Amino acid sequence: MGKIVMSGPQNVSLDGVVQDPDGKEGFGLGGWFNEFGGKDLEEWAKVALDEALGAEAWLLGRRSYEFFGARWRTRSGALADRLNSLPKYVVSSTLDDPDWNNSRVLKGDVVTEVSKLKQELDGEIVVPGSYQLGRTLIEHDLVDELRLVVFPVVLGAGERFFGEISHKKPMRLVDAETVGDGLVILTYKCVRGA
Template sequence: MGKIVLSTNVTLDGVVQDPDGQEGFELGGWFHQFVGSGDLEAWTAAETEEAQGAEALLLGRRSYEWFASRTPSMADRVSSTWADSMNSLPKYVVSSTLDHPRWRNTTVLNGDAAKEISELKRKVDGQILVYGSYQLVRTLIDHNLADELRLVVFPVVLGTGLRLFGETCRRKPLRLVDTRRVGDGLVSHAYEFVSVNPV
């Protein structure tokens, strides 16, 4: 049985929008503005370990296209081990418009998202990693398909911007399973989603 792990970078006030500054958000680019060189090295090592521990990658279309346009040629700019892991993982993209995926090992899920992802969880034995894909993340949370949430918190408050959690159909309790420092200025938190029986 697969375990869906949501993994993302986030500001102290929960903003996930435009970390690399390429989406046109006025406060975008916070990833590189608020990460030190030692932090970046530690972050890359943690991301590499995470990717190596995954059995598959699950993405929404926009995040898929972002990674597909960069990761195959990232070996010279970031950890080549991370890029190699990402390139070799089986990839599943939820999209009704993507016809010809260009990243190798890609399967398009173009039917009922919740049903197809449930089937994917039954098929994959191990961690199914979700990066970015915030609309998909909300669907996974709303349908109780997410098993773990991993946040790397950056030391900045933006005050505005797209946040990871939008409106959900009900409360979502979580259990803290790990907290650790990443470099000198970042903190990683891992939470498990707690199943709640309806009253």
């Protein structure tokens, strides 16, 4: 059985904002990811590669699929090569013909389709970015683990990783690791039946 991991890595500000980390969406406070460099981003890139190498597949919403596809499809190198060869599943009601190799569109009810995917695959099914998809998966108890890379910046506004949910979702911290000079990776397991 597959394990759904929200990561990729999932980049968040100290106050939980995930919106527009690279500044390409036009959000006034966007681009915060790019304000960090040197050792922080070098170490972040190593984490991203290790995670990609350990993934069975990627699961994405359409917008994240288009973002990552445009960014990685034409690149080469260890991370690009892995992402380009990795099986990718896209949850979308509008995308018919995915153009990034090794991609398949999941149409229909998200919960049903992702539940089937968890049954079909073994290993980690990583959900990079895709915070709207992630909220749906968390709401329906389909996420097994969260890996958050926390950037030391407070934005004060913006789309946050966690949105409204119907009931509390207990998490258990299983790892905390400093990356570079100022980033922290927090890994949580989702606690079922609590």
